[in-house]
Amino acid sequence: MKRSIVLVFVLIAFGGILFFTNLGGWDLWHPDEPRYAQIAKEMLQGGRWIIPHLNSEVYTDKPPLFFWLIAAASKGLGELNETAARLPSAVFALFTIMLTFFLGKRLFSEEGGFFAALILATNGEFFWLARRASIDVTLTFFTTSAIFLFFIGFREQKSKQLFYVMAYCAMAVGVLTKLQVGVIVPFLVVTGYFILQREARFFKDLSHLPGLVLFTIILGGWLYWAYLSGGVDYLWGLLYHKTASTFFDTTSHPRPLYYYFVNFPADFLPWSVFLPSALIYGFSSKSNRRGFIFVFFWFLIIFIFFSLAKAKRELYLLPLYPAASLMVGYLWDEFSTDAERKMGKLIAIPLSVLTGVLVLIAVSLPIAAWWKGSVYLEHPWEISLISGLILGAGGALCYVSYYYHRRDLPFYVMVAVTFAFGLYATMRIFPEIDKYKSARPFSQSIISVMRPPDQLAIYRFEGAEFNYYTGINPIKKVYDKEELKTFLASHQRVFCILKEKHYAKLEKDIAPQSSIIIRGKVGHRPLVLISNREI
Secondary structure, three states: OHHHHHHHHHHHHHHHHHHOOOOOOOEOOOOOHHHHHHHHHHHHHHHOOOEEEEEOOOOOOOOHHHHHHHHHHHHHHHHOHHHHHHHHHHHHHHHHHHHHHHHHHHOOOOOOOHHHHHHHHOHHHHHHHHOOOHHHHHHHHHHHHHHHHHHHHOHHHHHHHHHHHHHHHHHHHHHHHHHOOOHHHHHHHHHHHHHHHHHHHHHHHHHHHHHHHHHHHHHHHHHHHHHHHHHHHHHHHHHHHHHHHHHHOOOOEEEEHHHHHHHHHHOOOOHHHHHHHHHHHHHOOOOOOOHHHHHHHHHHHHHHHHHOOOOEEEEHHHHHHHHHHHHHHHHHHHHHOOOOOOOOOHHHHHHHHHHHHHHHHHHHHHHHHHHHHHHHHOOOOHHHHHHHHHHOOOOOOOOHHHHOOOOOOHHHHHHHHHHHHHHOOOOOOHHHHHHEEHHHHHHHHHHHHHOOOOOOEEEEOHHHHHHHHHOOOOOEEEEHHHHHHHHOOOOOOEEEEEHHHHHHHHHHHHHHHHHEEEEEEEEEEEEEEOOOOOO
């Protein structure tokens, strides 16, 4: 028990430093961060808490819970800023690694849970999203909670009704976080696994009833208030048009079937190189086989589900990251007690691959700094050299430590390397990239030339980052050439933000009515601000 308490405090300190250090050290970056912060801002300013609004229009893409969390964080901090927008993600990331520890402890061992929690905290995608205003980390906490509670409730017969009630509550809050996926993920994992194990008594158990009733009350109450506020059209847009329909057909983020096969290994680095070994060992070992099958099924069914969807983004896979971390954590736990070194190749081969990859990255970083570094960074040589030193020396040290007596030493070296690089990224790299990614400078230029009652429009893109950083709400949305010409023909002075490529196509048609006032760039998008009057 004392050891568990120590490990919990270590994880809290580790995750707290990794996720919260310099959390507001750079601006909110397109596309998701300024959009979600702007929705929370409009909740605070307009008092419309049931139905989210963006640019003073009903926002049907997501339910309100995550925006409530940002608004609550801003109340606690005294203002809505970058830290407040990212705070919910950091908090729920910390909760998720703790949950992974306790689940790993139940399935495998205390050390296995500890390893899995550190793996989850230090893989590239989870670390990145834990420090962004991203809904998916919060969603992952609730889906993981539901899976954990159902699984433990089935094992703990004395308290199973309480566990089931909490599981259904977690699913309900998951729906309030990101709609159907909050139910689909735990439903596929839990029901699929118990069907696979032929555990019919899980489905026949009347202990589910109180949880189902509470689940219905929570969601029914929210849907009722949403219906009163927005009517059938809002519910249809929220529950089908913007969500369920994108599984079968989408114009947003369409990707091929194999998309995640290519991207997941890169996103789960550095630990993805150990995943094949974890699968080989997990299926060949007789110890903790039931627990391994559970987490493998969790990983597989969610991977297949999201691969079949038409719309794909790397962050959609986040609910399976705890399962992947548990599998690799189980491998390292078993290796750390492998006194006879029977598992040597299962660790040595991926460790060699990882060392080679890290050294290659370290060597290539100065080349990248020479080629494109100045586009993104103010001090490309300094950052490339220090990053290369951390990754290259860390990778080599990780491999050398494999030959020391302590079997878990390479694991802790790799955790230290990722921890050091993560902190360096948050203190130096991300703040420097900000000049390239942020919409704040272009927004400040817009504000400097506009005066009441000037009007601002955006041509053919969302532009929530300009709502947030200019403070202008609403910004008129213009979608075609004729509408733009009509807007520019206004008797008052008006401005419009366009992508440079769109302006190049329209210049001949709108040139008599407008001229370029400002040129700028936000990320990879060259932009222009045009006006129908000279400044």
